Amino acid sequence: xxxILVVAExxxxxIREVTFELITAARKLAAGGEVHAVxxxxxxxxxxxxxxxxxxxxxxxxxxFAATAQGKNLGPRVAAKLGVPIASDVLxxxxxxxxxxxxxxxxxxxxxxxxxxxxxxxVVSIRPGAVEAAESEAQTTVERLSIESDASxxxxxxxxxxxxxxxxxxxxxxIVSGGxxxxxxxxxxxxxxxxxxxxxAAVGATRAVTDEGWRxxxxxxxxxxxxxSPDLYVAVGISGAIxxxxxxxxxxxxxxxxxxxxxxxxKLADYGIxxxxxxxxxxxxxxxxxxxxxx
Amino acid sequence: MKIAVxxxxxxxxxxxxxxxxxxxxxDETGLKFDMSDFDxxxxxxxxxxxxxxxxxxxxxxxxxxxxxxxTLRKALSMGAARAVQLKSDSVPVDGFVIAQALAAELKxxxxxxxxxxxxxxxTASGAVGLMTAExxxxxxxxxxxxLSFDGGKGIARREVEGGAEMVxxxxxxxxxxxxxxxxxxxPSLKGxxxxxxxPMEVKPVQLAAPRLTITRxxxxxxxxxxxxxxxxAAAVPELVRLLREEAKVI
Numbered sequence: 421x422x423x424i425l426v427v428a429e430x431x432x433x434x435i436r437e438v439t440f441e442l443i444t445a446a447r448k449l450a451a452g453g454e455v456h457a458v459x460x461x462x463x464x465x466x467x468x469x470x471x472x473x474x475x476x477x478x479x480x481x482x483x484x485f486a487a488t489a490q491g492k493n494l495g496p497r498v499a500a501k502l503g504v505p506i507a508s509d510v511l512x513x514x515x516x517x518x519x520x521x522x523x524x525x526x527x528x529x530x531x532x533x534x535x536x537x538x539x540x541x542x543v544v545s546i547r548p549g550a551v552e553a554a555e556s557e558a559q560t561t562v563e564r565l566s567i568e569s570d571a572s573x574x575x576x577x578x579x580x581x582x583x584x585x586x587x588x589x590x591x592x593x594x595i596v597s598g599g600x601x602x603x604x605x606x607x608x609x610x611x612x613x614x615x616x617x618x619x620x621a622a623v624g625a626t627r628a629v630t631d632e633g634w635r636x637x638x639x640x641x642x643x644x645x646x647x648x649s650p651d652l653y654v655a656v657g658i659s660g661a662i663x664x665x666x667x668x669x670x671x672x673x674x675x676x677x678x679x680x681x682x683x684x685x686x687k688l689a690d691y692g693i694x695x696x697x698x699x700x701x702x703x704x705x706x707x708x709x710x711x712x713x714x715x
Numbered sequence: 716m717k718i719a720v721x722x723x724x725x726x727x728x729x730x731x732x733x734x735x736x737x738x739x740x741x742d743e744t745g746l747k748f749d750m751s752d753f754d755x756x757x758x759x760x761x762x763x764x765x766x767x768x769x770x771x772x773x774x775x776x777x778x779x780x781x782x783x784x785x786t787l788r789k790a791l792s793m794g795a796a797r798a799v800q801l802k803s804d805s806v807p808v809d810g811f812v813i814a815q816a817l818a819a820e821l822k823x824x825x826x827x828x829x830x831x832x833x834x835x836x837x838t839a840s841g842a843v844g845l846m847t848a849e850x851x852x853x854x855x856x857x858x859x860x861x862l863s864f865d866g867g868k869g870i871a872r873r874e875v876e877g878g879a880e881m882v883x884x885x886x887x888x889x890x891x892x893x894x895x896x897x898x899x900x901x902p903s904l905k906g907x908x909x910x911x912x913x914p915m916e917v918k919p920v921q922l923a924a925p926r927l928t929i930t931r932x933x934x935x936x937x938x939x940x941x942x943x944x945x946x947x948a949a950a951v952p953e954l955v956r957l958l959r960e961e962a963k964v965i
Contacts, residue, residue: 488876489858490875490876492841492858496843496849497845499846500811501849505811506810508840509840524839527728527741531741531934533808533931539926574855575884577870577881578880579879579881580879580881581877582877627894637894638860638874640894647839663728673962675958686940686941687941689942690938690939690940690962691944692942693951694946700947700951707954708955711965
């Protein structure tokens with residue numbers, strides 16, 4: 421019955437949703453043991469030190485992070501301070517005798533690896549969206565860790581706010597993504613309008629268009645970009661290069677709209693429409709708006 | 716500036732992988748290998764940096780069996796000055812074991828900067844860089860989308876949820892490289908010829924016993940894709956119906 425330390429995600433003082441996914445996973449694993457959640461908003465060096473100290477003094481069996489930008493920056497630091505490996509971006513986590521068993525996508529999302537983590541503590545980061553947060557976990561207290569010294573060699577000199585109205589690609593149930601088939605950066609308006617019609621959608625892009633500077637690199641979905649797993653992925657004017665598919669092939673439902681009937685994306689898509697995106701997407705936007713209004 | 720870049724040899728991902736009979740590795744028959752994507756960006760960035768400064772050199776380091784020499788040699792062909800193979804029978808998935816071996820090699824190298832790719836294309840863990848820097852006790856900025864240097868300091872941009880942050884860090888330091896920094900150059904014929912004369916040091920290493928190991932590899936269930944439901948705007952009503960009734964996403 422392990423005791424588990426959950427390192428919560430926060431931004432601007434607010435605990436982020438993914439934390440409740442971690443706590444849900446922790447409770448299942450703890451099977452009666454204690455689950456403690458902690459949070460700290462400070463530079464990565466200071467937080468990593470504080471978390472490692474807490475993990476040691478608390479004798480936790482498992483330390484959990486979310487595999488977000490924040491968690492990916494913290495988890496390995498904490499693991500190294502504790503002298504143990506980290507199982508990163510896992511899809512599932514369970515006990516395996518004295519050890520932990522995790523699953524994880526490898527080889528550009530084409531293979532699922534089951535791994536054994538035989539270290540104590542077991543440091544693990546969980547892929548956002550891999551675990552469904554149980555309602556009850558919103559009630560869990562998250563303790564604020566005191567940071568003794570905020571000193572860090574890495575100094576943040578500027579914070580650039582993204583558009584706070586934009587849903588993050590990791591959180592969005594729907595992602596509408598655009599590629600070269602849109603022909604020009606201003607045509608991304610079609611993609612944005614469709615995303616707005618869904619109401620709960622984020623906008624993604626392929627490497628081809630981020631390389632051209634049409635969209636920021638942070639919007640790039642693919643092998644060297646974000647890996648996403650939304651309920652619905654709509655690929656607009658995207659041919660389906662392997663490195664792009666690597667970023668979205670685990671989406672629950674995939675829709676592709678492309679002029680070229682031989683585009684590789686259609687082989688992966690659950691539903692494909694062959695046609696001119698400039699005709700199909702506005703029509704789809706209107707239809708989705710109507711469907712949402714009808715309820 | 717003396718720069719070390721840690722690189723990994725990975726299979727090219729544009730194939731249908733098969734699982735080897737052991738069940739814990741990929742069948743390597745017919746696979747082509749290359750430097751992992753982000754590692755290539757890191758090598759290119761290191762080369763551009765030393766070229767811009769007109770001073771210093773790039774050392775590339777890779778852990779693994781002799782097959783990694785091919786990847787190290789590619790880096791030499793691109794312009795790296797020196798290569799080091801930390802020779803081991805295999806490459807563990809336990810990133811801490813790899814970090815320990817890299818840190819031991821890097822410790823006395825006098826490097827101003829140690830670079831890594833954000834994560835390896837095959838294992839996609841993203842831990843080795845941070846762990847190595849931690850063991851070396853040097854500051855590390857993870858997943859940089861911009862990186863430059865000014866007066867003994869590194870200036871980096873990293874994407875975070877909800878935006879980005881600009882950071883500075885003192886040298887000696889470490890960084891892992893994300894998208895948007897550099898695309899690797901193709902080695903020129905001149906570079907390939909010059910690489911043959913550059914030092915390739917082979918150092919056998921004893922790795923610690925791994926505590927993270929693969930117990931099984933499986934191909935996920937094949938998606939049943941390929942359904943074209945229609946052409947043009949006329950297909951939209953059917954798509955909406957399917958999304959509502961079949962996929963249940965709206």
